[in-house]
Amino acid sequence: MARRAGAARWPLLGQLAGPDRLGRGAAARSPVSASLRPRVASADRVVKSICPYCAVGCAQNVYVKDERVVQIEGDPDSPVSRGRLCPKGSATLQLTTGPSRRHQVLHRRPFSDDWETLDLETAMDMIAERVIQTRAETWEERLGDKKLNRTMGIASLGGATLDNEENYLIKKLLTALGVVQIENQARVCHSSTVAALGTSFGRGGSTTCLQDLQHADCIVIEGSNFAEAHPVGFQWVMEAKARGARVIHVDPHFSRTSALADTYVPIRAGTDIAFLGGIINYVLAEERYFRDYVLAYTNAAVVVGPDFRDTEDLDGLFSGFDPESRQYDSSSWQYEGLELTNPASGNEELTPYREGGAGTGHGESHGSGGPALKSGVPERDPSLQNPRCVFQILRRHYSRYTPEMVEEVCGVPRDQFLEVCRALVENSGRERTSAFAYAVGWTQHTVGVQYIRTASVLQLLLGNIGRRGGGIMALRGHASIQGSSDIPTLFNLLPGYLPMPYAHTHERLRDYIAAERVDKGFWAEMRSYMVSLLKAYWGAAAGEDNDYCFDYLPRLTGSHSTYETVFEQLEGRCRGYFLLGENPAVGSANTRLQRFGMAQLDWLVVRDFSLIESATWWQDGPEIASGEMRTREIKTEVFFLPAAAHTEKSGSFTNTNRMLQWHHTAVEPQGDARSDLWFMYHLGRLIREKLAGSTEPRDRPLLDLTWDYPVEGPLREPSAEAVLAEINGFDAEGRPLGSYTELRDDGSTACGCWIYCGVYKDGVNQAARRRPAQEQNWLGPEWCWSWPANRRVLYNRASADPQGRPWSERKRLVWWDPERLSWVGDDVPDFVADKPPDYRAPEGARGAAALEGDDPFIMQADGKGWLFVPNGLVDGPLPTHYEPQESPFQNALYRQQSNPARQLRPHPLNLYQPSGELPGSEVYPFVATSYRLTEHFTAGGMTRWTPYLTELQPEFFCEVSPELARERGLEHMGWVTIISARSAVEARVMVTERMTPLRVQGRTVQQVGLPYHWGPNGLSRGDSANELAPVALDPNVHIQEVKALAVDLIPGRRPRGEALRQLVREHRRRAGVTEATGTRL
């Protein structure tokens, strides 16, 4: 853009003398325009980062000028995102630098009606004092003769948007303090995934990566709004479409995903097991399963013991159900031929789970390592004819899931259902593969785990797992929610899916190992993983003589999930609470319950960007508005600590494909904003200083903890890379380890999370590698680092036949090279690299050596994909259609209405509605489902304060069909009040054809769509949809059912004040709701 010279700089002369006589181009260009330079080019530095919103993990370039971030845009080098960003990722600049962020600590004294400012140092000191005091007052040394070593007085929630390093310190410090109620968004989001995929395949995460979707011949998106919740990930579905793939979207509402699908199938919310079970039935009846794959790679041929009874025999129950405790004894589900171990230890694996009450979920400990099997060789029938073999059990179990039944139950017309079946079978087998993509539309149910299990069974039958373009894509939702499950900040897990010990059984380390480990596969090395973790936590204090400080771990006595914690708060036992980037007053089920719980606390610490609803409920929450609570009577002391953004700290996020991606600090946080790494580290330092010299035995775990991370700069920020190095693990010389196979059980290695071992291999931060996608193959193996061992498509051994040859050239991924005597291909083999396909394990082999050459599911006890899960899930070995907890319909398949093992907590604040044929269910006649819009993010903390996003979706609205609008007198853009037994909310009305009335069991049912992002705070305000939902949980993982509710609609705005409660009570009265309603088996 050269400047003109001399007289020609006078515009008119220049115009007439030069080539631009009409003066519309070069002559009209001003000097300013001629010297324009984009601010990215004049920035001081560009810092590599990762988007903090969803779990696609789009790479970002952060441009800094004069120590301020001036631009954030996509990094084209990423093999996952290719430089693109969705509207939220594009708004990251405004999120992190806009005026909505707070930078000052606020303090609310007990009974005060307003905030006061407080300096950070004083706040930290006060919080440390609160922790010490509450812990001392609520310490539990023993229960009977069993050690507990814990406090139930403190809980923590949050972590899915935090770095792995932050989650690691949260778990480490709080565990050493004896806190067991440590939870995060993963509980309420994808905990079902861990148990379902873990028990089916051996690892509880997405089986494939986003880029692999481009190779699918058919993609079924169900229980997911892929294009809206993961827009940049959706580009890979579009790639598949461009190559001719068929895309099918099954969902109660027609969303932006449906708009791009080839086929949209409307379905009644809560009936996906019937739908998928129908497809299973079709596949079996039409003999369209991939027989060679099923025989070689699944447990189809295994014979189950003679005492097993299926739901077909017991009208909806499996054998072994105890109606008193509402739990199953799974002994009758076991394989035939496995020895019963001696009675003393035989069923003891199950006892803690019985003692702890219904559904003390052990399923999540299969996040990396499937359930144990008793020793011995199971009986098998390779002809698949034995009536007690898994295959025949499966056939019989789904025999009534006919197309007619699917139409009855799901409201999906028979022809449309068969179209989906045909699409899947025509696109599976040797030459073609199909993929499933799902999200919380499947996980958030009282049968959430079983939903995903149904897809797992189907994909195993079709031979799609471990194949190019196949698999099951679990679309997780938060930037590092996979990490906050791996590390984890979850009550029942230690890093790497090691289970937290229970008071009853796990007395000593050897008891713990005996109860948990398996003989075959990599989980056999469990002791090495556990000892190395204990060395990472307690360093020099941990030795062979004291069981490596195994006793320092607090013990569980049941479920201590976030929902149990709320009841602990209500009952005054849990007195202190940390909220670390999570907003349960909007995001958890039964938000009223959450707020009433918090109102019983002694103290609450909220760390976030803005004053979210969970920080201000005491001042202006719905219960203040209704008069049920009065601010001056609420004793909860509240601290609000402003949090640093991802641009202001370094750390790693783990995305939905198990990939760890590092983001670097671009600028220092301003004011009193600090990272959660800083907060946890200094909180720990302060507490240790205050308790130094203590002789109390309970303080030893805290004082012996290794807590010496280097700190940098004027803010004394701990080094996230050092934390990563500890997570990775090191040997006795301090050398970073390269793989979990180097871990030892003799105390010579330390490792904070065995599945992450290798992320700091050779002292190089593998998660920070950013070799451009354009320089690698489509998997981009040198971009960042995935667990396990940088494999991108799991179980890829199954992409080759038992002899090691690809099933087809077209779909080859990994295969055996007989010349090089190793497995080769596009991906790192998910297998011992030099184990030949014909390897047979010698008698008595243990560990990895016990896995044979055709065992692709290397984390499973028998190396096979499990169609039938004999162990590890508490509500059945096979998925079964049950109606949601609250449903206008009776279960058409069985007498058993809902999941018999589901977890309920009836309480005056958590009343259930009558369902099905019970009188009163007609008071709540409409099916409601909650979902997301692309413009907002979860509970709104990161979008409702961001103007560029709030102007795109400014208000809470609900979507109804024109028929429903006519039926209830609703007007487009008018108001409607939505009522359940818990509460009532108001929303603007969006009348749209995209909501379809369905014909179910002889009558028409209307569905109501509820985007759930809103709360009363921020720039975009509205009622929270989760006010309506009850706490009704899946028993394996304690996840709430918010995807299928029953509601009533009334035109107009909702009443205010006491009148609101009266409205809710009146509906309850008409429906006959009591504390006993809905709690029957």
Next chain:
Amino acid sequence: MSLAERLGELLSGPEPAVAADAGYQDPPPRMGFFTDTSLCIGCKACEVACKEWNAIPQDGQRLTGMSYDNSEALGADTWRHVAFIEQRRRDGRLGPELALTPAPSPFPVGPGVRIRADGGDGVLPDGGGELRWLMASDVCKHCTHAACLDVCPTGALFRTEFGTVVVQEDICNGCGYCVPACPYGVIDQRHDDGRVFKCTLCYDRLGVGMEPACAKACPTDSIQFGELDQLRQRADRRLAQLQGQGLSEARLYGHRPDDGVGGDGAFFLLLDEPQVYGLPPDPVVTTRDLPSMWRHVGAAALTLLAGIGAAHLGSRR
């Protein structure tokens, strides 16, 4: 080419060398947008990325009821606008209107009727058709013959070396002549400012070889940035592909150099008629008629003179 023809070419019809005609020596190839709306997922990343890059203020926060479109239209504070049309197709025609109570809107809000499984021919048992949700990201067209540019009295609007049309904020005096001139209703004045603002095709980014913010962000590559000639070829191939798949209503919009504005620097692939998307079916640059207007003025002037002359002659008797 005669002077008259040359002048004509500068005002309407095909103009292959737009940048050279605007006085640039050895200009780079003409750059532009091809927006393939068949790939749009309606996410509005384009709207946000544009606002972030150009520091555009928020444009009002109101729920419009126009499906998921709360941005309503292009304007001074919305330079990328995603339209949403819910419709039911049957044999390529719009289905019956549904009596909604709409918010005031310049666009036809699409109707639709119940979804049911059809017999494969798109027609449902009750005569209805499959539901369709059209989504499209609209933008300034950077016309070959840009009316806004032609009528601008101050030279604030100018043609860049890339063939794009840009408003220079340091020149614009807020007279507003360009606002009614634009056949698409794109350019508009900012309320508390007075000057006009519109898409610049990220002129500053082009200057260092970077693509516009919206094109970079677009998750599905609905917005494609590149050399206009290459984009036109790509669009032709894409259209043929879609029509081959049975999407007979798919069409290109604004791609033809002989249309009323000489073809657009930002053109589109639509899945229905332009009016469905709120786009004018036959936009014409104001100055197309300029030569004819001046000829008529000239003829009128001569007629007037002749009349005066005749009256004068007549009055002299």
Next chain:
Amino acid sequence: MASREGVRALLRQGLDYESAAAALGIGAGVAYMVATGLPADRSDHLGEEREGAREGSTQLLAEQPPGPEVDNRETLAWLRRRAQADPGMRGGR
């Protein structure tokens, strides 16, 4: 400003984009865009052949400022100190 032919002429003489751009007095990124029609920071992947298009990442052509230095020596030293403070690791059992 440069035309496509102007840039390509220099490329044919064996110059790379950075040198060709310097010779023309323009940035390397815009030289790349002018020559190929592709932006240096492109996020699309429409798989077309373009004369002069570079394999691999091109975003650095577009006048990107440098990133900060990263150094792992402190972390490795800290790890060694951690291990040294724990003689039990070396003694094994």
